[in-house]
Amino acid sequence: MLDIKTLRDHLEAIIERLNRRGESHEYLRGVIDDDTKRRDIIQRVEKLKAKHNETSRAIGKLKREGKPVQAVLDQMEADKDTIKALDEARRVLDERIEATLLRTPNLPHKSVPKGKDESDNPVIKIAGDKPVFDFEPKSHWELGTALDILDFERAAKIAASRFVVYKGLGARLERALINFMMDMHVENHGYRETLLPYIVNRESMVASGQFPKFEADAFALKDDRELYLNPTAEVPAINMHRDEIIHEADLPIQYAAFTTAFRQEAGSAGRDTRGIIRLHQFNKVELIKFVKPDQSYPALEAMLESSEAILKALKLPYRVVELCTADLGFAMTKTFDIEVWVPAYNNYREIGSISNAEAYQARRANIKYRPKDGGKPTFVHTLNGSGLAVGRTVVAILENYQQKDGTIKIPDALIPYMRVDKIT
RNA sequence: GGAGGAGUACCCAAGUUUGGCUGAAGGGGCUCGCCUCGAAAGCGAGUAGGUCGGGGAACCGGCGCAAGGGUUCGAAUCCCUUCUCCUCCGCCA
Numbered sequence: 001m002l003d004i005k006t007l008r009d010h011l012e013a014i015i016e017r018l019n020r021r022g023e024s025h026e027y028l029r030g031v032i033d034d035d036t037k038r039r040d041i042i043q044r045v046e047k048l049k050a051k052h053n054e055t056s057r058a059i060g061k062l063k064r065e066g067k068p069v070q071a072v073l074d075q076m077e078a079d080k081d082t083i084k085a086l087d088e089a090r091r092v093l094d095e096r097i098e099a100t101l102l103r104t105p106n107l108p109h110k111s112v113p114k115g116k117d118e119s120d121n122p123v124i125k126i127a128g129d130k131p132v133f134d135f136e137p138k139s140h141w142e143l144g145t146a147l148d149i150l151d152f153e154r155a156a157k158i159a160a161s162r163f164v165v166y167k168g169l170g171a172r173l174e175r176a177l178i179n180f181m182m183d184m185h186v187e188n189h190g191y192r193e194t195l196l197p198y199i200v201n202r203e204s205m206v207a208s209g210q211f212p213k214f215e216a217d218a219f220a221l222k223d224d225r226e227l228y229l230n231p232t233a234e235v236p237a238i239n240m241h242r243d244e245i246i247h248e249a250d251l252p253i254q255y256a257a258f259t260t261a262f263r264q265e266a267g268s269a270g271r272d273t274r275g276i277i278r279l280h281q282f283n284k285v286e287l288i289k290f291v292k293p294d295q296s297y298p299a300l301e302a303m304l305e306s307s308e309a310i311l312k313a314l315k316l317p318y319r320v321v322e323l324c325t326a327d328l329g330f331a332m333t334k335t336f337d338i339e340v341w342v343p344a345y346n347n348y349r350e351i352g353s354i355s356n357a358e359a360y361q362a363r364r365a366n367i368k369y370r371p372k373d374g375g376k377p378t379f380v381h382t383l384n385g386s387g388l389a390v391g392r393t394v395v396a397i398l399e400n401y402q403q404k405d406g407t408i409k410i411p412d413a414l415i416p417y418m419r420v421d422k423i424t
Numbered sequence: 425g426g427a428g429g430a431g432u433a434c435c436c437a438a439g440u441u442u443g444g445c446u447g448a449a450g451g452g453g454c455u456c457g458c459c460u461c462g463a464a465a466g467c468g469a470g471u472a473g474g475u476c477g478g479g480g481a482a483c484c485g486g487c488g489c490a491a492g493g494g495u496u497c498g499a500a501u502c503c504c505u506u507c508u509c510c511u512c513c514g515c516c517a
Contacts, residue, residue, distance in 0.1 A: 377434085
């Protein structure tokens with residue numbers, strides 16, 4: 001959420017910056033109008049309340065002294081109704097302002113390139129060598145089906161389309177990757193291992209920025225507590241510290257979290273219908289940081305390196321792009337996507353996304369830290385990144401490590417976890 | 425599922441029986457000093473509190489004691505609803 005005071009003071013600049021995302025944010029002028037009315041009402045009603053409180057205290061005093069109070073009581077009736085009416089008017093304005101701000105995205109960082117769609121995302125790094133095949137490489141769904149490690153038909157029977165059953169060494173590969181990634185981040189990169197609930201409540205979804213705008217993407221449980229399946233570990237992880245004031249000495253807080261993520265993929269009905277690139281359920285190792293504001297950009301760089309380290313260790317070719325203003329996520333100021341080479345697409349595909357939300361989520365979730373020098377509690381900055389999407393890493397391994405005979409070589413770094421060196 | 429108990433500021437914890445002078449005692453914490461090679465402990469001094477509105481600031485005021493409603497001139501304290509945690513019983517991976 002944007003800070004209303006900042007919005008008040010820099011309305012034009014903020015609208016201009018938000019408009020780089022490609023949608024109009026002129027409606028924010030209405031928020032400022034409401035805010036002006038709201039503050040006017042606050043001043044009036046608070047004056048009345050102050051008077052009312054003062055009179056009440058006087059009554060207490062009179063009673064203690066044994067003096068009559070009836071005359072004073074009669075005077076107070078009139079103001080009560082005015083106070084009630086003003087409070088109600090304020091409540092309406094508060095709600096309207098909040099509803100609008102909750103649907104307003106984060107301000108892109110100054111450095112984010114302006115663009116019209118994802119084709120404008122600049123490539124900032126290319127790493128690793130693409131495999132050279134002396135045969136026609138197969139897609140991961142062809143390989144996986146032939147090796148009987150991926151089973152789409154049975155998954156559809158059990159659940160629906162866009163699910164998969166992993167079998168045999170395919171299932172083990174998924175599990176090996178989860179362990180490999182978690183170990184790397186916990187042992188080498190200083191993250192604390194967490195295992196989080198896969199079900200989250202509405203407040204959590206609002207705080208991290210999924211709701212109210214993207215409700216259609218979530219799986220809602222049929223339960224009167226308004227619960228949802230976890231769409232990304234970012235949601236439960238950020239909400240670990242909702243409504244908390246953190247000691248400065250405890251920052252930065254860094255969590256690594258493996259979760260299974262569930263998404264409706266509401267806006268992607270016809271895309272990536274084959275294979276395991278886009279499923280309703282997928283596994284992901286996520287990195288989350290809570291940092292002091294002046295640390296968030298260095299922390300973003302470090303997080304990107306931690307994610308890249310996985311691909312480097314697995315010797316998978318990838319590139320890093322920076323998301324332009326049009327492609328930038330709702331809650332984020334700046335995002336790097338890591339894209340892995342996928343031979344079947346003859347292209348790079350997203351395998352991870354590393355973002356800084358600055359104070360946007362912290363403000364929604366009310367997460368602050370208390371500065372050691374005695375300053376006011378201040379919103380932390382939050383970051384989150386994939387480290388990495390596990391299913392898409394399986395795709396990359398199957399396709400990049402495929403052999404002419406249809407078997408899959410296991411990357412050296414993963415052999416201790418797989419305990420075999422190939423999938424046959 | 426049944427029966428009890430409890431939620432007070434960054435943390436712990438008084439206050440709830442008897443509604444008012446309670447922004448809410450007291451600790452811890454935090455800051456500084458002494459001590460020490462340095463630290464810890466100990467001792468001494470100091471500090472404040474969350475949030476919103478007004479103000480350049482000092483400061484003034486509103487809200488606020490799990491959340492939401494109610495009674496009252498006045499609620500941490502009385503009433504109602506909800507949530508969470510703890511204990512015991514039952515059931516269960």
